[in-house]
Amino acid sequence: MARTLITSALPYINGVKHLGNLVGSQLPADVYARFLRARGHEVMFICATDEHGTPAELAAAKAGEPVADYCARMWKVQKDLADGFRLSFDHFGRSSSERNHRLTQHFAARLHEAGLIEEVWERQVYSIADGRFLPDRYIEGTCPNCGYERARGDQCENCTKQLDPTDLINPRSAISGSTDLEVRETKHLYLRQSLMRDRLREWINSKTDWPVLTTSIAHKWLDDGEGLQDRGITRDLDWGIPVRRGTEPWPGMEGKVFYVWFDAPIEYIAATAEWADAHGLDDSAWERWWRTDRGAEDVRYVQFMGKDNVPFHTLSFPATILGSGEPWKLVDYIKSFNYLNYDGGKFSTSQGRGVFMDQALEILPADYWRWWLIANVPESSDANFTWESFQAGVNKDLADVLGNFVSRVTKFCRSRFGEAVPEAGEYGPEEAAVTESLAARLAALTAQLEAIELRKAAAELRGIWAEGNEYLQRAAPWAEFRTDPDRAAAVIRFALNLMRLYGILSRPFIPDASDTILRALGAGDTDWPEDVAAELQKLRPGHGFTTPDLLFAKLDDARTAELAARFAGG
RNA sequence: GGGUCCGUAGCUCAACGGUUAGAGCAGAGCGCUCAUAACGCUUUGGUUGGGGGUUCGAAUCCCUCCGGACCUACCA
Numbered sequence: 001m002a003r004t005l006i007t008s009a010l011p012y013i014n015g016v017k018h019l020g021n022l023v024g025s026q027l028p029a030d031v032y033a034r035f036l037r038a039r040g041h042e043v044m045f046i047c048a049t050d051e052h053g054t055p056a057e058l059a060a061a062k063a064g065e066p067v068a069d070y071c072a073r074m075w076k077v078q079k080d081l082a083d084g085f086r087l088s089f090d091h092f093g094r095s096s097s098e099r100n101h102r103l104t105q106h107f108a109a110r111l112h113e114a115g116l117i118e119e120v121w122e123r124q125v126y127s128i129a130d131g132r133f134l135p136d137r138y139i140e141g142t143c144p145n146c147g148y149e150r151a152r153g154d155q156c157e158n159c160t161k162q163l164d165p166t167d168l169i170n171p172r173s174a175i176s177g178s179t180d181l182e183v184r185e186t187k188h189l190y191l192r193q194s195l196m197r198d199r200l201r202e203w204i205n206s207k208t209d210w211p212v213l214t215t216s217i218a219h220k221w222l223d224d225g226e227g228l229q230d231r232g233i234t235r236d237l238d239w240g241i242p243v244r245r246g247t248e249p250w251p252g253m254e255g256k257v258f259y260v261w262f263d264a265p266i267e268y269i270a271a272t273a274e275w276a277d278a279h280g281l282d283d284s285a286w287e288r289w290w291r292t293d294r295g296a297e298d299v300r301y302v303q304f305m306g307k308d309n310v311p312f313h314t315l316s317f318p319a320t321i322l323g324s325g326e327p328w329k330l331v332d333y334i335k336s337f338n339y340l341n342y343d344g345g346k347f348s349t350s351q352g353r354g355v356f357m358d359q360a361l362e363i364l365p366a367d368y369w370r371w372w373l374i375a376n377v378p379e380s381s382d383a384n385f386t387w388e389s390f391q392a393g394v395n396k397d398l399a400d401v402l403g404n405f406v407s408r409v410t411k412f413c414r415s416r417f418g419e420a421v422p423e424a425g426e427y428g429p430e431e432a433a434v435t436e437s438l439a440a441r442l443a444a445l446t447a448q449l450e451a452i453e454l455r456k457a458a459a460e461l462r463g464i465w466a467e468g469n470e471y472l473q474r475a476a477p478w479a480e481f482r483t484d485p486d487r488a489a490a491v492i493r494f495a496l497n498l499m500r501l502y503g504i505l506s507r508p509f510i511p512d513a514s515d516t517i518l519r520a521l522g523a524g525d526t527d528w529p530e531d532v533a534a535e536l537q538k539l540r541p542g543h544g545f546t547t548p549d550l551l552f553a554k555l556d557d558a559r560t561a562e563l564a565a566r567f568a569g570g
Numbered sequence: 571g572g573g574u575c576c577g578u579a580g581c582u583c584a585a586c587g588g589u590u591a592g593a594g595c596a597g598a599g600c601g602c603u604c605a606u607a608a609c610g611c612u613u614u615g616g617u618u619g620g621g622g623g624u625u626c627g628a629a630u631c632c633c634u635c636c637g638g639a640c641c642u643a644c645c646a
Contacts, residue, residue: 010646012645012646014645014646050646052646053645053646054644054645054646055645055646056646124644134644135644135645136644136645137644137645138644138645152645153644154644154645155642165644213574213575216573216574216575217573217574217641217642219573220572220573220574220641220642221642221643224572224573224642224643225572228643229643231643231644232644235644259644260645260646261644261646264646307574307575307640307641308640308641308646309646310641311641311642311643312643312646315643316643338575338576338639338640339639339640341639376582376583380575380576380583381575381576381577381639381640382575382576382638382639382640383582384582386581386582388581389581389582389595392581392582392594392595392596393582393595395606396594396595397594399606399608400606400608400609401608401609403605403606403608404605404606404608404609405605405609406605407604407605407606407608408604408605408606408608408609409604409605410605411604411605412604412605413604415604416604455583455584456584459583459584459593459594462594463593463594466609469605469608469609469610470609470610470611472604472605472609472610473601473602473609473610473611474610476602476604477604478602478603478604478605479602479603479604481604492604550606551606552606553606554606
């Protein structure tokens, strides 16, 4: 049995994520995971919250909570929202877990033993009022190039010039506004990625099937300027994974923690260990997914992420894995996404612009969002959410095409034959033609899902739904019923079987509606079909069903306009 | 500044260098009456951003210009 390990980029702990975050990794990963499970693959689908770093500390302070409490609370919020969207993670972990502490410290020790860690004294801006070192972007001041007064220490938003914090005129803390800053010496660990440049390049070059978006970013980092740069992997923060060499102290690094971008990807592994712990399994249960010396050599590992995450997943994390000298699983395929915009602009947390996951579920159930988001997933370029587009997608695709098909078939059957699959009549040429057409469409859908071409897959699925309505129009059971009831019975038997097929094929996209359909039909088998002809015989004559309520409600114009106004922000 | 991607019908998007550039939505007409005023059929709509080049053949490859988006290593 094929085995696939799937990880979604980790959502940062700092607040509820918006639809752009959802569609950029977690949701497409879920569709893929559900598809592979239906095909009979053994799947391990992992996600977690990314909890460390300055923004988490600041968000906790703003909320007036200890950072550990804040993260625990926000993890629960994000977990509940993930459940609400039916994200079928095998485990939703936390990068602050004990498992991740141990593994991160273990990797650091291995890298140190391999000579890939360098201790570097550097000078960083310290804010006395805030009692912390300030990351570059948390220092504000006047841009020396254009005079913009709110330039950040890493870059001026106004003239887009890259800056060094010491370039700023009248620097101040972006956190407190304090100008009581000083430059202090502090020692940090650097991962000597530059030593692994050739190994990384060789590895990237072997990935000929990766999207250009992915490999071009990797090559840019490998070869731009002086080539791949070493990278600091520690920070002067309180909240994080203490710097240790495995279980031993790291002399001179007391009070420091690992940088989130070092520990976050390791959480993919640690979360799988957390999964094993949660199920009372021993280490071999998770190691068979991650250790090629312990059973993972036949695992295919697929990562999902937004394009901003690509450098870390193509270079830093692989450098950690390769540098450890241990047989950990490297990623086999990276599926990266562009951004989803909101009505022509960016989603904005600070401006309350766009739709956030909690708000979305208050408006409509998960399936509505899942469908539109996957049908419009930003695969080849940035995509744009508008309420008009969302309304059209929901009303036409879900309500009119799929929902109405289910409704007309079940209601016609109930009124003419009762709530059981009609027994009379035989399938004829009309049914044979539809079966043949659907076999081709199923092959296309399957291929697109295997290739993780989700936009095309959604369009194909919609075509499969529409075929049911086309068939009914041609077969016209309502007309046949008057002259040849047996023929009408055969048509409805076929249509009910189509409905069952739709329930199975739609399952990765709209799992709740799929459940409703299959439960109404008393059909429990959700295996991805191979043989359409056989599949359309599965509901046998006499098999009882119940007529479901409306599968999808429509979004009317007034409601759409109201929502658009409510979420305009500003 | 450097890099990547994109520009195709009113809108959102397709199209291994190879028939007449296709779908969905929107628009128009017709049909059906089982169904959520739903469904089906037909149909209007294109100088593929502009210009030049390579080729028997270009939306696709090259050059250039215009326009848009993103990345650029201490936000994550």
